[in-house]
Amino acid sequence: xxxxxxxxxxxxxxxxxxxxxxxxxxxxxxxxxxxxxxxxxxxxxxxxxxxxxxxxxxxxxxxxxxxxxxxxxxxxxxxxxxxxxxxxxxxxxxxxxxxxxxxxxxxxxxxxxxxxxxxxxxxxxxxxxxxxxxxxxxxxxxxxxxxxxxxxxxxxxxxxxxxxxxxxxxxxxxxxxxxxxxxxxxxxxxxxxxxxxxxxxxxxxxxxxxxxxxxxxxxxxxxxxxxxxxxxxxxxxxxxxxxxxxxxxxxxxxxxxxxxxxxxxxxxxxxxxxxxxxxxxxxxxxxxxxxxxxxxxxxxxxxxxxxxxxxxxxxxxxxxxxxxxxxxxx
Ligand SMILES: NC(=O)c1ccc[n+]([C@@H]2O[C@H](COP(=O)([O-])OP(=O)(O)OC[C@H]3O[C@@H](n4cnc5c(N)ncnc54)[C@H](OP(=O)(O)O)[C@@H]3O)[C@@H](O)[C@H]2O)c1
Numbered sequence: 258x259x260x261x262x263x264x265x266x267x268x269x270x271x272x273x274x275x276x277x278x279x280x281x282x283x284x285x286x287x288x289x290x291x292x293x294x295x296x297x298x299x300x301x302x303x304x305x306x307x308x309x310x311x312x313x314x315x316x317x318x319x320x321x322x323x324x325x326x327x328x329x330x331x332x333x334x335x336x337x338x339x340x341x342x343x344x345x346x347x348x349x350x351x352x353x354x355x356x357x358x359x360x361x362x363x364x365x366x367x368x369x370x371x372x373x374x375x376x377x378x379x380x381x382x383x384x385x386x387x388x389x390x391x392x393x394x395x396x397x398x399x400x401x402x403x404x405x406x407x408x409x410x411x412x413x414x415x416x417x418x419x420x421x422x423x424x425x426x427x428x429x430x431x432x433x434x435x436x437x438x439x440x441x442x443x444x445x446x447x448x449x450x451x452x453x454x455x456x457x458x459x460x461x462x463x464x465x466x467x468x469x470x471x472x473x474x475x476x477x478x479x480x481x482x483x484x485x486x487x488x489x490x491x492x493x494x495x496x497x498x499x500x501x502x503x504x505x506x507x508x509x510x511x512x513x514x515x516x517x518x519x520x521x522x523x524x525x526x527x528x529x530x531x532x533x534x535x536x537x538x539x540x541x542x543x544x545x546x547x548x549x550x551x552x553x554x555x556x557x558x559x560x561x562x563x564x565x566x567x568x569x570x571x572x573x574x575x576x577x578x579x580x581x582x583x584x585x586x587x
Pocket of ligand 1: 271306307347348410
């Protein structure tokens with residue numbers, strides 16, 4: 258098949274490119290090249306979609322197009338200008354109006370964004386709804402697969418949500434590790450390689466529909482234990498409660514000064530989505546440890562680039578000392 262990736266230089270787009278090349282397809286990726294390089298075997302068409310870059314991929318009827326953009330204007334333009342027999346749009350579980358867990362694709366969505374682009378990350382879910390509609394309405398639902406991933410991790414995780422814990426547990430000197438008292442919190446971590454391989458199979462089979470794609474349900478405790486198992490020496494957990502962490506200004510989930518993957522309160526429902534439909538369509542999961550091992554290896558290869566999530570060593574050391582003094586350590 259002739260496959261076009263609109264994207265292809267960041268985590269998922271690169272993984273799809275590699276998987277599609279391995280499966281014997283002829284793969285082209287359109288991107289500026291700012292996020293990275295395309296993988297080996299993928300033809301890179303360098304172009305900026307905001308300044309007419311799509312022109313270079315017009316004139317071919319692609320067997321399949323996979324679009325990862327989140328700006329509705331870009332997606333509308335692609336649907337209008339690019340010809341393909343089958344479209345795959347990569348959306349997100351952020352399209353859902355509620356974070357109540359254990360629901361499926363029939364759950365209510367947020368209202369779509371009307372503007373062509375988001376004015377901030379808080380509009381991400383609305384933008385994804387608008388992008389989905391642009392593809393479904395513009396191409397026709399009989400030729401479109403919309404996939405709504407949950408948390409994606411493993412290699413090349415630019416958010417560091419899946420790399421933080423294995424990297425932290427493997428630190429050769431800082432054996433004490435600050436952790437939230439939330440071992441039973443649900444986690445669904447989807448390995449980017451599993452998602453990419455499955456998307457390529459879906460393209461080959463012309464699968465259509467709207468499907469959530471989430472990792473198998475596990476717990477934060479399991480992620481911490483599997484991360485510790487990858488370390489050469491046994492880490493020493495320093496477990497503190499959520500309220501104390503909030504008082505210290507430590508953020509949950511992601512970003513600077515955070516304890517990644519930790520979702521206090523009702524937000525934890527975000528990682529309890531039903532993955533039944535995707536499983537029925539063939540999505541399979543490798544063991545959690547493989548995903549964490551790959552994220553760790555990748556982070557170790559990367560060296561000293563600033564972390565997108567987690568705590569700085571010195572900050573963590575200070576927090577551990579304060580937790581001991583305040584008696585808030587569990
Ligand atoms: N990470 C998660 O946990 C998660 C969860 C749910 C859903 N998702 C969705 O999964 C997908 C992830 O895709 P991804 O990993 O490949 O990352 P991405 O950051 O969404 O990739 C964006 C791609 O578009 C290209 N691009 C950006 N601006 C462009 C422009 N003006 N002209 C041409 N190309 C442009 C980028 O390449 P250049 O910068 O090189 O141009 C890059 O290849 C996204 O749809 C995301 O919303 C992610």
